[in-house]
Amino acid sequence: MVVKDESGLIAALRERDEAVFAQLVDQYTPAMLRVARGYAPTHQIAEEVVQETWIALLKGISKFEGRSSLRTWLFAVLINIAKQRGVRERRDADAEIAAFTGGTVDPARFRPADDPMWPGHWKERQEPAAFPDTPEGSVLADELITFARRELDKLPERQRVVVSLRDLLGFDSNEVCELLNISMANQRVLLHRGRAAVRQALENYLADPS
Numbered sequence: 001m002v003v004k005d006e007s008g009l010i011a012a013l014r015e016r017d018e019a020v021f022a023q024l025v026d027q028y029t030p031a032m033l034r035v036a037r038g039y040a041p042t043h044q045i046a047e048e049v050v051q052e053t054w055i056a057l058l059k060g061i062s063k064f065e066g067r068s069s070l071r072t073w074l075f076a077v078l079i080n081i082a083k084q085r086g087v088r089e090r091r092d093a094d095a096e097i098a099a100f101t102g103g104t105v106d107p108a109r110f111r112p113a114d115d116p117m118w119p120g121h122w123k124e125r126q127e128p129a130a131f132p133d134t135p136e137g138s139v140l141a142d143e144l145i146t147f148a149r150r151e152l153d154k155l156p157e158r159q160r161v162v163v164s165l166r167d168l169l170g171f172d173s174n175e176v177c178e179l180l181n182i183s184m185a186n187q188r189v190l191l192h193r194g195r196a197a198v199r200q201a202l203e204n205y206l207a208d209p210s
Contacts, residue, residue, distance in 0.1 A: 006070050013061045025054060028071070031169050032078055037153075038161035039082040049085065053078040072171070076179055144202070151201040152194075158182075159194035166191055 012020040029050060036046035036053075056077050064073060152160060161180065165171040171179070177187050 006066065009070065010061065010064060010066065013057070016058075021058075028074065031164075032075070034164050034168065035075065035161060036078060036082055038157050038164065039079075045085075049078065049082050052081050052085075056081065068175075072175055072179070075165075075169075075171075079179055144205075147205055148198055148202055151198045155194050155197055159190050159197070162187060162190040163194035163198070167195070 009020065013024075032050045032053060033043075033046055036049040037043060040046035040049060053074065057074060060077070064070070068076075152163060155163065158180075162176060165176045165179065166173070173184060173187055173191075176182075177184055180187070182190075
């Protein structure tokens, strides 16, 4: 991953440029709330986690070394704060995958657990596309986007966070694995299952004549 030159942005934040900081807050707070809500039991606690993250940015920007993008660093701080506060104990990804048996998705659409190549993955050509577009570029009606977001919020915690990071915020798989401290295989399965649940709900919604 190539990190773009953010030296001007970093310098402005270190100089406490209020306009630049306010622009960042406006740009990232909605997405940060969505990720924080993946760990927090209430919206209020998620808001507190986001507030603490912005404070941490101001306190820690002088030590930022630019090894990753500012966005990646910001979300890493957000997730760490959520975990440190004990907002919700992190669940083991494998345990969650086993517990989520696909009530909203027909299990027959996945390969069996003993499949020698891709256990738990989609059977050929059944993998859904990314959920479904970013809100900014979506050609779907507002009603459909609202419905899809509501279904996304129903996903188990780890699936919801992975799908949000990948399909709403545009993080790549390596970044998500690093942010959440999960293996590439777990990230892939969580993403597939999360996308599948939202995709299935959308299919059912569109097929309902009412």
